[in-house]
Amino acid sequence: MELEKLRLEYLRLARCSAIQDSYDLLNIYADYLLQTIKNHHTEPVKTFADRDARMINQMIFTKVLHIRQVVNGVSFTLSDGSALNSIIDPTIVAALIRNVYETVSMFNLIYRHTKTDDEKLILYNLWVIAGLNYRQKFESLIITPEDEQKLKDEKQHVGNLVIEIEKTQLYIGLDQKDKEKIQSKIKEKDFKIRFDNNKVIFLHWQELCDTMGVKFGLFDQIYTYLSLNSHPSNVAVFQFGEMFYNQDNAFLDLTNYNLRELFILLSIFIADYIHLFPEALKTFENLPLINQLVLNGYNRVARDDEYSINDSWKRLGRSPV
DSSP: OOHHHHHHHHHHHHHOOSHHHHHHHHHHHHHHHHHHHHHHTTSOOSSHHHHHHHHHHHHHHHHHHHHHHHHTOEEEEOTTSOEEEEEOOHHHHHHHHHHHHHHHHHHHHHHTSOOSHHHHHHHHHHHHHHHHHHHGGGGGGOOSHHHHHHHHHHHHHHHHHHHHHHHSHHHHTSOHHHHHHHHHHHHHTOOOEEEETTEEEEOOGGGHHHHTTOOTTTTTTHHHHHHHHHTTOHHHHHHHHHHHHSSSOHHHHHHHHHHHHHHHHHHHHHHHHHHHOTTHHHHHHTSOHHHHHHHHHHHHHHSOGGGOSOSGGGGGOSOOO
């Protein structure tokens, strides 16, 4: 593709002014993620944590496909022939993107933001413990001996994971107050912490923007925004009414706005996944140049160049945006 055409296509996919542009970009993300699964999923990993990281890549892929299906729009025809025109519900899109935000920020917190093996082990174990402890709430629903045994096995597994945490040199070197912070997260079924000079810092979902390295101000209140549209808040209800009250297709503009947040998150995930599994870079660099540019472009816009997947962006010449 000659340079000027390449730049124009990059601008189209970077700006996504129309729903079709966003739909085309979703296909580019889906294509790369599936190629990564196909080419690298069976390669050996050294730890259970990295095995789960491979699975998270598959989960991100299926989330993209489901969002793609929603963005395709829905319609309905009554038996008398009257019909609903094809629409997209941006609140559904926002709810799905919130799930992507949580998945991508969790992945970054465990697999990229951690600076040592001990940090990674503690964060990963806390994450696993949180999930298993939540599942213990279903104890009253057990009806088969197999389920009862599974519950016992999971309780034992949780105990072993706690012991692994407590045996790390990082945990041993913490003062008592910070050890208690980790124990409190185990009880709370939470994993969102970071370490700062051997101090345990609690995190909220919104604060994970900082751990991902997102530039200041770019994702301000994104989690609150996505949650507002995910829950049946009054704001979500009256915004829904405004989206479809007039004939200006406001729902398309809001959907595109939401999708731009999604594209940043997906690009951050791709960059972090390649950082964890450098062999995936080969698949990335075998993509058409335009695909490399847009997939890395959103990542570079959101974070500093130190997070850039490769230097393909230099082939555009001067910055096109």
